[in-house]
Amino acid sequence: MDKLDSLEEYKWIRDETVYFLTDERQGSRVENFLPKRFGHYCKIIHPLFRDPQIKDERLLWRDCTPEQSSEIQLGERLRLKELAEKYDLKFSKELSPASLMNKLGGSPRYIISGEEGEIEPDTLKALVGVLQRFSGEGDCYFLYGLLKSANYIDELYHGELAEVEELAKRDHLCGTPPYWWPADKSWCLYTDIDLNFSLIGGSSELIEALLTDDFLECIECDATTRIDNLADYTNK
Numbered sequence: 315m316d317k318l319d320s321l322e323e324y325k326w327i328r329d330e331t332v333y334f335l336t337d338e339r340q341g342s343r344v345e346n347f348l349p350k351r352f353g354h355y356c357k358i359i360h361p362l363f364r365d366p367q368i369k370d371e372r373l374l375w376r377d378c379t380p381e382q383s384s385e386i387q388l389g390e391r392l393r394l395k396e397l398a399e400k401y402d403l404k405f406s407k408e409l410s411p412a413s414l415m416n417k418l419g420g421s422p423r424y425i426i427s428g429e430e431g432e433i434e435p436d437t438l439k440a441l442v443g444v445l446q447r448f449s450g451e452g453d454c455y456f457l458y459g460l461l462k463s464a465n466y467i468d469e470l471y472h473g474e475l476a477e478v479e480e481l482a483k484r485d486h487l488c489g490t491p492p493y494w495w496p497a498d499k500s501w502c503l504y505t506d507i508d509l510n511f512s513l514i515g516g517s518s519e520l521i522e523a524l525l526t527d528d529f530l531e532c533i534e535c536d537a538t539t540r541i542d543n544l545a546d547y548t549n550k
Contacts, residue, residue: 315473315481323455324470327493327502341545344513345537347504352515355539356524358503359531360428360510361437362397362411363388374420386426393531397425406548407535411510413546431462431507433490435479440529442476445501448520449475452497456481461507462488509541 330349334342344355366389368382375383394411398404403413411427421427428434433441456471456478463469464486471481475496482490495502501516514524515537524532539545 315471315477318470318472321457321468321470323472324457324468324493326499327495341540341542343537344515344535344539344541347506347541348502348513348515348537349499350537351499352502352517352537354518354521354534355513355515355536356521356532356534357410357541358433358437358441358512358514358524359394359411359533360430360432360512361434361531362392362394362428363426364390364392365424365426366390368424371422371424373423374418375423376420378423382423388426392425394533395531403549406546407533407539408541408545408548409533410541410543410546412543413549416544416546417549428510430510431489431492431505433482433505433512437530438479438482438490440527441503442478444520444523444527444530445503446475447523448501448516449496450498450500454478454494454496456491457493458487459492462492464488506541513541 327349330351331347332345334346348355365387367387397414398409401414401417403409403417415421453472454475458469460466460468478491478494481487490505492505493502501514501520503512503514505512521534524530525534
């Protein structure tokens with residue numbers, strides 16, 4: 315894995331996204347963060363878990379005692395689509411863990427939502443396994459923004475796709491990179507520090523492989539899909 319002196323290889327992403335401060339529509343959308351060149355996109359949900367200590371599923375985080383909120387245990391994994399069915403949420407491209415919070419008036423304490431801005435190790439490994447089938451022989455690029463670098467500067471790395479797992483463990487970097495893409499630009503993955511899902515654009519074959527993977531939970535979307543916490547108009 316090599317650290318590059320220039321951010322030139324990242325320029326195509328800046329050039330091909332819609333700058334959100336000049337976008338007159340409400341909220342933020344996929345095309346504000348990923349290039350619009352791709353025909354297909356999906357959201358990769360960061361895994362949710364049940365806290366087995368909490369028996370009362372009606373208890374919200376805001377109503378917890380200090381003792382109830384101080385220690386978290388990760389039990390069985392929960393699927394967003396199953397939770398949506400449980401709480402009578404309609405399926406839409408905008409569905410996200412925030413849909414649950416908005417529907418229930420708060421976040422249930424028994425649900426430990428996926429990390430914001432971070433892809434946990436098992437999901438990262440599963441992603442690499444799928445992406446390797448669509449990345450050819452070329453290396454990949456990994457961009458860390460200033461908020462995910464202890465040096466508070468943008469840092470761009472170049473190396474093999476599987477090396478992202480090692481890169482995410484480096485002391486001066488904060489977990490997984492916000493942006494990564496192959497040399498041929500056939501796909502691009504983005505993880506926002508304020509979202510508990512990641513976004514990816516690519517070919518129909520790649521997105522289908524992600525959607526049908528046994529471990530990953532993905533929701534197909536498009537370039538104009540709204541992604542902020544108030545995005546889910548269907549379930550308002």
